[in-house]
Amino acid sequence: MSEEYALELEHIRKEYPGVVALSDVTLQLKKGEILALIGENGAGKSTLIKCCSGAVVPTSGHIKVNGKVFSRMTPQLAAENGIAIIYQEFNNVGELSAAENLFLGRPIRKGVVIDRKAMNEEARKAFDQLKIDIDPNELVKNLTVGYQQMIEIAKAIQQNAKVLIMDEPSAPLTSNEVENMFKVVRLLKKKGISIIYISHRLEEIFALSDRIEVIRDGEYIDTLITKDATVDQLIKLMVGRDMSQKYPERTSKIDQSQVVLELQHVYGNGDKDISFKLHKGEVLGLGGLVGAGRTEIAEVIFGAKKKTAGKILLNGKEINPTCPKDAIDMGIALVPEDRKRHGALLTVSIKNNVNMPIYQRISKASVINSTVERNTTKKYIDELQIKTPTMAQLVKNLSGGNQQKVILAKWLAADAEVIIFDEPTRGIDVGAKQEIYKLINKLIAEGHSVLMISSEMEELMGMSDRIIVLAEHEITGELSKEEFNADTIMAYASALDMDKKKEEVAK
Amino acid sequence: MKAKGAIKQNAIWLVFIGMVIIFSVANPTFVKPTNLIAISRQIAVYGIASIGMTFVILIAGIDLSIGSIITFVNIFCAWLMVNQNMPMWPAVLLSLLCATLIGVLNGFMVASIGIPALIATFASQTIFEGISYLISGGMPISGFTKAFDLFGKSSLGPVPVCAIIMIVCFLVGGFILNKTYFGRYFYAIGGNEEASELSGIRVNRTKYLIYALSGFFAGLAGIVMLSRTGSAQNTAGKGYEFDVITCVVLGGVSVNGGVGKMSGVVAGVLIIGSLTNGMILMNVNQYMQMVVKGIVLAIAVGIDCMSKKRQAV
Numbered sequence: 001m002s003e004e005y006a007l008e009l010e011h012i013r014k015e016y017p018g019v020v021a022l023s024d025v026t027l028q029l030k031k032g033e034i035l036a037l038i039g040e041n042g043a044g045k046s047t048l049i050k051c052c053s054g055a056v057v058p059t060s061g062h063i064k065v066n067g068k069v070f071s072r073m074t075p076q077l078a079a080e081n082g083i084a085i086i087y088q089e090f091n092n093v094g095e096l097s098a099a100e101n102l103f104l105g106r107p108i109r110k111g112v113v114i115d116r117k118a119m120n121e122e123a124r125k126a127f128d129q130l131k132i133d134i135d136p137n138e139l140v141k142n143l144t145v146g147y148q149q150m151i152e153i154a155k156a157i158q159q160n161a162k163v164l165i166m167d168e169p170s171a172p173l174t175s176n177e178v179e180n181m182f183k184v185v186r187l188l189k190k191k192g193i194s195i196i197y198i199s200h201r202l203e204e205i206f207a208l209s210d211r212i213e214v215i216r217d218g219e220y221i222d223t224l225i226t227k228d229a230t231v232d233q234l235i236k237l238m239v240g241r242d243m244s245q246k247y248p249e250r251t252s253k254i255d256q257s258q259v260v261l262e263l264q265h266v267y268g269n270g271d272k273d274i275s276f277k278l279h280k281g282e283v284l285g286l287g288g289l290v291g292a293g294r295t296e297i298a299e300v301i302f303g304a305k306k307k308t309a310g311k312i313l314l315n316g317k318e319i320n321p322t323c324p325k326d327a328i329d330m331g332i333a334l335v336p337e338d339r340k341r342h343g344a345l346l347t348v349s350i351k352n353n354v355n356m357p358i359y360q361r362i363s364k365a366s367v368i369n370s371t372v373e374r375n376t377t378k379k380y381i382d383e384l385q386i387k388t389p390t391m392a393q394l395v396k397n398l399s400g401g402n403q404q405k406v407i408l409a410k411w412l413a414a415d416a417e418v419i420i421f422d423e424p425t426r427g428i429d430v431g432a433k434q435e436i437y438k439l440i441n442k443l444i445a446e447g448h449s450v451l452m453i454s455s456e457m458e459e460l461m462g463m464s465d466r467i468i469v470l471a472e473h474e475i476t477g478e479l480s481k482e483e484f485n486a487d488t489i490m491a492y493a494s495a496l497d498m499d500k501k502k503e504e505v506a507k
Numbered sequence: 508m509k510a511k512g513a514i515k516q517n518a519i520w521l522v523f524i525g526m527v528i529i530f531s532v533a534n535p536t537f538v539k540p541t542n543l544i545a546i547s548r549q550i551a552v553y554g555i556a557s558i559g560m561t562f563v564i565l566i567a568g569i570d571l572s573i574g575s576i577i578t579f580v581n582i583f584c585a586w587l588m589v590n591q592n593m594p595m596w597p598a599v600l601l602s603l604l605c606a607t608l609i610g611v612l613n614g615f616m617v618a619s620i621g622i623p624a625l626i627a628t629f630a631s632q633t634i635f636e637g638i639s640y641l642i643s644g645g646m647p648i649s650g651f652t653k654a655f656d657l658f659g660k661s662s663l664g665p666v667p668v669c670a671i672i673m674i675v676c677f678l679v680g681g682f683i684l685n686k687t688y689f690g691r692y693f694y695a696i697g698g699n700e701e702a703s704e705l706s707g708i709r710v711n712r713t714k715y716l717i718y719a720l721s722g723f724f725a726g727l728a729g730i731v732m733l734s735r736t737g738s739a740q741n742t743a744g745k746g747y748e749f750d751v752i753t754c755v756v757l758g759g760v761s762v763n764g765g766v767g768k769m770s771g772v773v774a775g776v777l778i779i780g781s782l783t784n785g786m787i788l789m790n791v792n793q794y795m796q797m798v799v800k801g802i803v804l805a806i807a808v809g810i811d812c813m814s815k816k817r818q819a820v
Contacts, residue, residue, distance in 0.1 A: 081628070171746070302705075304704070304705065323704070323709060324704055324705050324706075324707055325707040325708070325709055328707040329707075334705065336705060341699070341701060341702065342701055342702050342705050343702060345698050345699055345702050345703065345706065346696050346698060346699065346702075347694070347697070347698030347699065347765045348691075348694050348695055348698055348765070352691055352694070352695065353706075355691075356691070356695060356703075356706040356707065356708065357707035358705055359688035359691055360688050362688075363687065363688040366687040366688060366689065367686050367687055368686060368687065368691070369686050384735075410706065414707070473785065
């Protein structure tokens with residue numbers, strides 16, 4: 001039996017103080033297959049692969065490589081036995097060339113001198129083998145993310161990897177780059193290399209994998225043959241409940257007579273002549289391509305960037321927020337796109353995060369009222385169902401979905417009237433996504449108004465009451481709910497034939 | 508697990524207790540009340556200055572100017588009292604105000620202009636060392652009124668006033684960090700400046716406040732020192748920034764910002780103070796003392812870093 005499998009994880013259990021991260025998880029990777037590993041955020045995928053690399057020592061269970069049993073791995077053992085992991089963050093040195101990166105730490109030398117020529121030649125061979133077109137002399141920082149990833153893969157193959165584990169490899173890539181990566185991965189499979197492929201994107205998994213293993217809440221759920229599996233089936237297995245209704249219905253009505261936020265010919269932060277109205281109880285979607293100026297206008301409204309001309313009105317009164325604090329005090333909040341960099345304060349507790357915008361308000365003579373602080377935190381942990389043992393938990397220890405909820409809790413505590421969501425569900429798994437959607441609906445029902453930037457067409461159309469589309473920092477179109485159509489939105493979003501579209505609209 | 512956590516959290520205090528035991532066994536004089544009082548006097552200056560530095564390091568900054576601020580306050584306050592015949596209290600308050608303003612200048616350079624803290628505070632270090640020389644002409648200034656002994660020389664019962672000042676300062680520092688809203692801001696900014704700004708913190712204003720506080724506490728340390736020595740020297744505060752940084756880092760405040768407690772810094776100050784004193788009592792050669800201090804710093808920070816590494820896994 002053992003010869004059939006390149007890697008086997010048997011009854012892996014991992015406990016952290018107070019938490020069981022993995023309980024009795026088993027994984028079998030056949031030689032020369034692509035096995036997709038899926039599960040929600042926090043299901044234990046990362047912990048499981050870290051057990052393979054030796055970064056995490058399992059509490060019990062063992063790992064078999066090529067039939068050889070190990071009770072634990074070390075990074076060195078993993079490398080010796082041909083296990084390589086491609087993480088989301090690369091270990092490349094930008095200032096060095098592609099070839100130098102490929103041989104990082106073990107350069108080809110002539111005595112003490114690096115043999116650049118031989119290295120470039122070897123690198124060329126390695127790249128050719130994978131049919132990737134990289135100039136070995138090119139500095140890595142000048143390469144696209146896709147190529148940087150290729151170098152990582154080439155490095156692993158150079159070092160005789162037999163098992164390649166890829167953690168969300170498509171996350172940073174454009175769709176073209178994903179295609180190229182697929183080609184390389186299929187090529188590796190042909191060469192007899194076994195691959196574990198982790199991804200949130202189910203369509204990729206169907207396109208690439210032979211089998212799919214699902215884990216949930218640290219437990220093994222099932223392994224399916226890809227060609228017999230369906231999307232609904234996988235989602236059900238992943239979240240443990242039926243997800244057929246992806247975008248929950250909103251029952252509340254929009255109050256068309258009440259304009260909460262209005263922009264009149266606003267210029268600034270690169271954007272030009274932006275005008276729109278947001279009504280009470282409305283979700284206004286901002287569509288467009290990445291870089292179209294959607295985040296930029298959000299930053300202007302939030303006071304993070306300067307407005308150069310035009311007017312912003314909140315409930316009919318002109319406002320001029322000069323910093324985020326101003327905007328927050330006026331009742332405007334921003335849930336930023338990059339949760340870890342701009343949204344949550346990872347190094348401080350949930351309690352501190354939730355109260356951060358209101359600390360000054362709940363302080364008397366600079367001293368915080370700790371009862372109010374605790375009660376507020378408790379209220380929103382309950383209300384938003386933030387999964388945590390205590391409110392003192394550091395936010396970095398929470399899953400992506402729960403971090404997003406903490407950010408939302410912060411703005412609810414600050415009593416924000418207008419909440420701007422910038423890519424509200426980026427990097428959040430299917431189950432948590434729906435929870436966020438439900439929360440947005442709840443906000444609306446409670447009388448908040450939402451401005452939602454989204455690059456996911458389905459989400460944009462599923463959640464918005466109305467959509468305005470930006471291209472090249474200008475508004476190019478507006479659609480009411482009845483007019484929602486992916487093709488129309490894409491047409492507005494592609495600025496190339498913007499003028500033509502304008503003419504069409506005029507007609 | 509809980510016991511383990513408690514040990515890890517208080518490792519620095521265990522180091523301190525261990526050191527006290529070793530020194531008391533080696534030389535019983537160490538634990539005599541007179542010696543303990545002497546230690547408290549010795550540590551008062553960098554103890555007081557370490558509070559401002561704690562805030563600065565918490566936001567991942569650094570303040571190299573505090574040695575110069577100590578010198579400047581020594582010279583300036585002495586010059587006001589002796590050369591300008593200014594009464595003690597106005598001279599002290601004016602000196603503290605100037606020290607705070609030097610901090611504000613640091614805040615301006617760091618927050619408003621965006622000069623890296625290392626360079627900005629290094630610049631003001633040089634500037635105020637120079638200004639101190641210009642005021643004094645390089646000559647020591649002495650001859651203060653008896654009343655000025657209050658800050659450094661006099662005692663309340665058996666306890667030196669300077670030690671009381673230090674304790675009060677530590678309590679104020681702990682209070683700021685634990686109870687006030689801007690204390691929370693320090694930790695948030697140290698963790699992530701951008702996210703802090705977007706959470707409604709005025710990051711620049713907070714930086715001004717922090718550098719001003721650092722200037723103020725350094726100034727207060729300068730007053731205590733001037734009173735203790737009874738003579739203003741142009742080299743009074745030289746190198747103090749490094750002692751103070753050592754105490755703060757030894758006390759577990761992460762140089763990467765966002766992590767640290769006032770109680771840890773108290774321990775750091777006590778360790779450096781008793782280490783210096785203990786070695787003097789044991790007749791350890793002055794240069795050997797430097798070697799030991801350096802090793803202690805490396806070990807203490809090393810232990811901290813290793814436990815963090817293990818935590819990360």
